[in-house]
Amino acid sequence: MAGTGVFSDILDGDVYKYYADGEWKKSSSGKTVAIINPTTRKTQYKVQACTQEEVNKVMESAKTAQKSWAKTPLWKRAELLHKAAAILKEHKAPIAECLVKEIAKPAKDAITEVVRSGDLISYTAEEGVRILGEGKFLVSDSFPGNQRTKYCLTSKIPLGVILAIPPFNYPVNLAVSKIAPALIAGNSLVLKPPTQGAVSALHMVHCFHLAGFPKGLISCVTGKGSEIGDFLTMHPGVNCISFTGGDTGIAISKKAGMIPLQMELGGKDACIVLEDADLDLVAANIIKGGFSYSGQRCTAVKVVLVMESVADVLVEKVKAKVAKLTVGAPEDDCDITPVVSESSANFIEGLVKDAKEKGATFCQEYKRDGNLIWPLLLDNVRPDMRIAWEEPFGPVLPVIRINSIEEGIHHCNASNFGLQGCVFTKDVNKAILISDAMETGTVQINSAPARGPDHFPFQGLKDSGIGSQGVTNSINMMTKIKSTVINLPTPSYTMG
Numbered sequence: 464m465a466g467t468g469v470f471s472d473i474l475d476g477d478v479y480k481y482y483a484d485g486e487w488k489k490s491s492s493g494k495t496v497a498i499i500n501p502t503t504r505k506t507q508y509k510v511q512a513c514t515q516e517e518v519n520k521v522m523e524s525a526k527t528a529q530k531s532w533a534k535t536p537l538w539k540r541a542e543l544l545h546k547a548a549a550i551l552k553e554h555k556a557p558i559a560e561c562l563v564k565e566i567a568k569p570a571k572d573a574i575t576e577v578v579r580s581g582d583l584i585s586y587t588a589e590e591g592v593r594i595l596g597e598g599k600f601l602v603s604d605s606f607p608g609n610q611r612t613k614y615c616l617t618s619k620i621p622l623g624v625i626l627a628i629p630p631f632n633y634p635v636n637l638a639v640s641k642i643a644p645a646l647i648a649g650n651s652l653v654l655k656p657p658t659q660g661a662v663s664a665l666h667m668v669h670c671f672h673l674a675g676f677p678k679g680l681i682s683c684v685t686g687k688g689s690e691i692g693d694f695l696t697m698h699p700g701v702n703c704i705s706f707t708g709g710d711t712g713i714a715i716s717k718k719a720g721m722i723p724l725q726m727e728l729g730g731k732d733a734c735i736v737l738e739d740a741d742l743d744l745v746a747a748n749i750i751k752g753g754f755s756y757s758g759q760r761c762t763a764v765k766v767v768l769v770m771e772s773v774a775d776v777l778v779e780k781v782k783a784k785v786a787k788l789t790v791g792a793p794e795d796d797c798d799i800t801p802v803v804s805e806s807s808a809n810f811i812e813g814l815v816k817d818a819k820e821k822g823a824t825f826c827q828e829y830k831r832d833g834n835l836i837w838p839l840l841l842d843n844v845r846p847d848m849r850i851a852w853e854e855p856f857g858p859v860l861p862v863i864r865i866n867s868i869e870e871g872i873h874h875c876n877a878s879n880f881g882l883q884g885c886v887f888t889k890d891v892n893k894a895i896l897i898s899d900a901m902e903t904g905t906v907q908i909n910s911a912p913a914r915g916p917d918h919f920p921f922q923g924l925k926d927s928g929i930g931s932q933g934v935t936n937s938i939n940m941m942t943k944i945k946s947t948v949i950n951l952p953t954p955s956y957t958m959g
């Protein structure tokens with residue numbers, strides 16, 4: 464059970480502690496932040512509201528700890544990460560319980576998130592050992608005007624202190640996807656978990672604590688992003704920010720100093736369906752892509768662009784599958800569960816009302832109870848409707864009927880987002896041309912968008928992000944190249 468057994472150290476009364484200097488601490492602020500259970504809409508947990516002074520201290524210890532961590536052998540760093548992964552998986556049940564209560568993630572998906580996170584940590588440890596163990600050796604005479612008098616040795620060095628800010632929808636997985644690459648590369652890490660999801664994240668951090676990482680190397684400061692966010696992201700002690708979330712990331716990019724940024728932001732992933740597509744496959748992927756975790760995934764299918772000639776058949780097939788989705792509590796492992804907050808539910812409702820006023824066809828009756836919104840397919844959506852462009856982050860999916868491939872590509876590219884997209888057709892040559900024309904970081908052919916497998920590169924164009932994630936790219940992003948040049952008094956040619 465959450466906060467008990469090995470996790471009892473992280474709880475003080477009914478308030479979870481924050482983690483600094485290898486210890487679980489109470490904030491001197493005396494203030495707490497309430498975490499509202501999206502299902503009951505009542506306070507489920509409380510966390511510390513950390514102060515700026517506490518953030519300063521965490522940054523100082525992170526800086527000190529990083530210096531010795533960078534001197535820790537790579538195999539030893541990997542060994543500790545493997546240990547943390549095993550502990551995390553061993554304690555999947557209480558962590559999943561927190562995910563169910565804090566973010567209303569369906570019970571089975573919550574377990575999957577924790578197991579996937581353990582796998583991600585282990586994979587990162589192995590990948591790090593491989594790619595960080597290699598450097599480059601360059602010689603000078605390949606560049607015009609040079610003799611072979613210079614030998615350049617390059618290696619990857621850590622950046623220093625990494626600030627990780629994950630979003631509510633994967634508070635464990637999108638935290639470890641930042642923590643593991645940071646640590647294997649020799650950095651220290653400060654985590655600011657999302658408020659909804661903070662307690663799941665604190666449990667996950669405790670698994671790193673139990674694995675025996677050095678004091679100060681990992682810290683976790685809690686508090687509302689709107690209150691301590693700016694102080695953290697503009698802190699002079701931070702050498703890199705890895706952020707996943709919404710438009711907040713755009714604001715952070717403008718405020719952050721001259722440091723590397725990894726930003727994974729929103730998406731309006733389009734699903735383009737051609738006449739020759741396997742419509743059963745499309746319908747199954749629209750359900751999985753559009754409605755899993757009630758549409759609260761950046762990679763969710765957020766608009767279907769279907770050729771008019773097959774639209775009626777596809778809509779009927781999707782409607783039939785929507786009718787089978789179970790709606791209710793995450794504890795019961797329902798497909799559709801309450802969205803994360805009342806404000807999110809209100810926002811989704813605003814998009815639905817706008818579509819209603821402008822004449823969209825409702826394939827189901829719109830139904831809401833508190834934060835729970837029943838799955839809704841909106842047909843005949845037109846570009847003047849907000850739902851055509853904005854991401855609901857909820858179980859509402861618009862269908863736009865198109866008369867040409869160009870029309871579909873045009874709609875996809877007119878979006879300010881460019882995360883992922885997908886195209887369904889049996890003609891692979893057409894699929895490649897469409898994929899090339901779509902201005903998105905990834906295009907899936909004949910499957911719904913998805914981030915995983917977690918070693919695949921994951922990136923957004925335009926307002927969807929900066930840089931690329933995925934295990935290998937994240938490790939590389941959290942390092943810099945250091946060169947050492949050996950200058951010879953006379954040219955030296957091997958075997959010369």
Ligand SMILES: NC(=O)C1=CN([C@@H]2O[C@H](COP(=O)(O)OP(=O)(O)OC[C@H]3O[C@@H](n4cnc5c(N)ncnc54)[C@H](OP(=O)(O)O)[C@@H]3O)[C@@H](O)[C@H]2O)C=CC1
Nearest residue numbers: 630631656657658687688689692708709711727728729761
């Ligand atoms: N591309 C991707 O991989 C993903 C994109 N998203 C996008 O994120 C949106 C919703 O997710 P949500 O978690 O609410 O996103 P937010 O951008 O609101 O929050 C993301 C994280 O940023 C923190 N934060 C808030 N304000 C600040 C600030 N001023 N400075 C620093 N950190 C801050 C939040 O903390 P706190 O919770 O305390 O406010 C949270 O940890 C979706 O609309 C979607 O577009 C979401 C998931 C994945």
Ligand SMILES: O=C(O)[C@H](O)COP(=O)(O)O
Nearest residue numbers: 632760761762913914915
């Ligand atoms: O943050 C998100 O929503 C994700 O990165 C999506 O991950 P998924 O495709 O594995 O759900």
